[in-house]
Amino acid sequence: MGGFTHIDAEGRPAMVDVGDKPSTRRSATAEACVRFPPEVADELHRSGLRSAKGPVIDTAIIAGTMAVKRTHELIPFCHPLPVERCRITADFIDPTRLLIRCEVAVDHKTGVEMEALTGATVAALTVYDMCKALSHAIVIGEVRLVGKTGGKREVGPGSDTP
Amino acid sequence: MGGFTHIDAEGRPAMVDVGDKPSTRRSATAEACVRFPPEVADELHRSGLRSAKGPVIDTAIIAGTMAVKRTHELIPFCHPLPVERCRITADFIDPTRLLIRCEVAVDHKTGVEMEALTGATVAALTVYDMCKALSHAIVIGEVRLVGKTGGKREVGPGSDTP
Amino acid sequence: MGGFTHIDAEGRPAMVDVGDKPSTRRSATAEACVRFPPEVADELHRSGLRSAKGPVIDTAIIAGTMAVKRTHELIPFCHPLPVERCRITADFIDPTRLLIRCEVAVDHKTGVEMEALTGATVAALTVYDMCKALSHAIVIGEVRLVGKTGGKREVGPGSDTP
């Protein structure tokens, strides 16, 4: 039997150490867009946004909020956080596109971008689930961070990076 | 294809924002009562409160304590909290009624009522599970908050609201 | 240093072995009742059953359904189950009492009583959480199993045990 393997600690997966960062008020806002085929959108509007499984928007908001709180269980190197605020809204920006917006805030040593993105995404997935009996051609498109405050880098209108 | 739906943000499900609240020492105590049919209670006392599945009270206390820590996963708009204290007791207040009491405390921006209620309730459900081979006529009755300190409103003996 | 402790396996906590049971269609129905102080009930009815945190009944049904699926994580000796059906309803049986009913079904080797009881209970706790800004004197009372089919013992109208 031969030699053995030196494992280089460089490049190994690892959580960032936030121990020395100051605790500050941090917020982040993310968006996810759900696009419906026109006939599915029509049917959905006619039904008052209720599918056979119940109220589409309220169910999505509840699922998204619950997912925000579990972000660190889903994303391997996210820190667990005592989330203090989570607000999810959903609006049709045209007849076939529903824009979900998730805003999260906390007073902590690290930002909440992943929480906001996860909340918006799980809300969008829930919309899909509530409506998939109508069509599987629904698409979740354009999940993005639209704002971020309280850390080293700000994101959003008025900040340097888009 | 027609118009689209305006979604009023009013009345949508949402977590309360506790970001601006001060962090204070908060505690809450809840009770749940488990009522046994007399012959089941008799058998349970004769067995030293051990069912075929093991020690009824200890198992219930452990399950209740673990549930306290996961309250925010169960109740959609509860905030995740670094629970600092959880004490669950269980006492027969008469031969057929077991009173479970769960006290929770934390130093945080929001109260722990739901944690105390969830702990008492899951402990009671566990008692049911440990004893259901004897009878399905066991009833969990009267789950209530009996005390609460540290927030805007106090609850309990000596406070304004019952 | 002296002798050591013999640990008797008798009476130790343990999951029931269901390996030799046949897989059959099983269902269970549980109820939980939420009692509101009259003035709270009045305000709730006037608001169309929406609190500041959103729609009370829909949120409770969603939370209860999600809890049904996680019963085995909460109750130490419950078996994990591929739940096939879960229906939760909530009705005011008089102006101050909301009756929550949770029916669960599965094709499996063990019953779903605990799932039904957990679903009804977590739905009731969620009602409490949605309304607690109005009052902490809300009481969850009388959580009970009202029906059970498919196992060795049936429970409910027309069966031997209540």
Next chain:
Amino acid sequence: MGGFTHIDAEGRPAMVDVGDKPSTRRSATAEACVRFPPEVADELHRSGLRSAKGPVIDTAIIAGTMAVKRTHELIPFCHPLPVERCRITADFIDPTRLLIRCEVAVDHKTGVEMEALTGATVAALTVYDMCKALSHAIVIGEVRLVGKTGGKREVGPGSDTP
């Protein structure tokens, strides 16, 4: 104090009952696309797809696979399922776009579309998290179902619906 509210069971949130469906081999494939700003993509390729937090693709695949197994905890009306197969791949389809593909299969009474979509999405969110120190302008776009077999409706090349 006045009357009380009749709650119509119609339209309430509810899980679909799959109890009477046959257990068949079902599979679903979903895709999510992650788009990087060109300079971020460049840096990522130069680094061999390793960020400061470790290997981007492997971490994303692991997180996505774990999320597939927890889909029913995230999406309120998804059924818990004994997932038998989950394969996630990730490929750059051009220098700035990473296509994640998640295929899930099970022998069960209900389909696994939501599992495939959740796996692809959480893998994409993990890519975002692994790379966000480089830029917050990464976008997750076009999450869609691309195939589905074994249920009433098939999806994909050769089937009726796209």
Next chain:
Amino acid sequence: MGGFTHIDAEGRPAMVDVGDKPSTRRSATAEACVRFPPEVADELHRSGLRSAKGPVIDTAIIAGTMAVKRTHELIPFCHPLPVERCRITADFIDPTRLLIRCEVAVDHKTGVEMEALTGATVAALTVYDMCKALSHAIVIGEVRLVGKTGGKREVGPGSDTP
């Protein structure tokens, strides 16, 4: 901007596909050994195996059983399973060594080795936690699989591999 990275699917992390395996009765047994410093063992025996945090053995058995059910959440490529049997025992094999044994069984397409190992290990960690106020020199040693039936390869007395 240059070329892009070809990602070889070979060697990527992946769950084994068990879809084509037959469902058979499978069991596995694992052991974990907890070693106490002699004076800690002495104190523990004198106390009747109760620490300041409660009954050591019962708490460990409950925690181990609950962990068995969540193995697939902890180990990335374990399949979720409807565990049918879990029995954990704990015995002092000499005054300072506690042997924990965890047996798991299921009727399914894949084995339960990881479930048995996880149950034994979490029970051992819980023993550590219950006793760590006495000493941090407690060691968990020798976690191993001691038996396995029902799959392609058998493990244990009378089988080919140890």
Next chain:
Amino acid sequence: MGGFTHIDAEGRPAMVDVGDKPSTRRSATAEACVRFPPEVADELHRSGLRSAKGPVIDTAIIAGTMAVKRTHELIPFCHPLPVERCRITADFIDPTRLLIRCEVAVDHKTGVEMEALTGATVAALTVYDMCKALSHAIVIGEVRLVGKTGGKREVGPGSDTP
């Protein structure tokens, strides 16, 4: 029907109350050792530490890190904690023994020994799972705490207790 049982609160399972402890920077380091049969070790080294299920070390580190964050869900009386740092390394100390080291830090009222031990252990279990197609004779041995700072008692080189 006779009398009833007095339940002594003494000795009941209970979480330690950490409410009055000061919040300080705390860290803990634990080790777990995985021992491979020589021929398995040989094969593993030849493969570059990749099994059929993917990269052994990276997968183990990710699983261990995720388990650290969920320690309080596994160990009944562990407090939930906002983990700030988690670093897991793995090195072959000789051709057949892989030493996993998990270091955890937090600014909180209680220590993180159990988090470090849980992370090391779940990483070791994941190594087992990744390699068990080669052999079931792999053994996890010697899980121990090797350092601890920030609480009443220090552990490690230079401290009083080993």
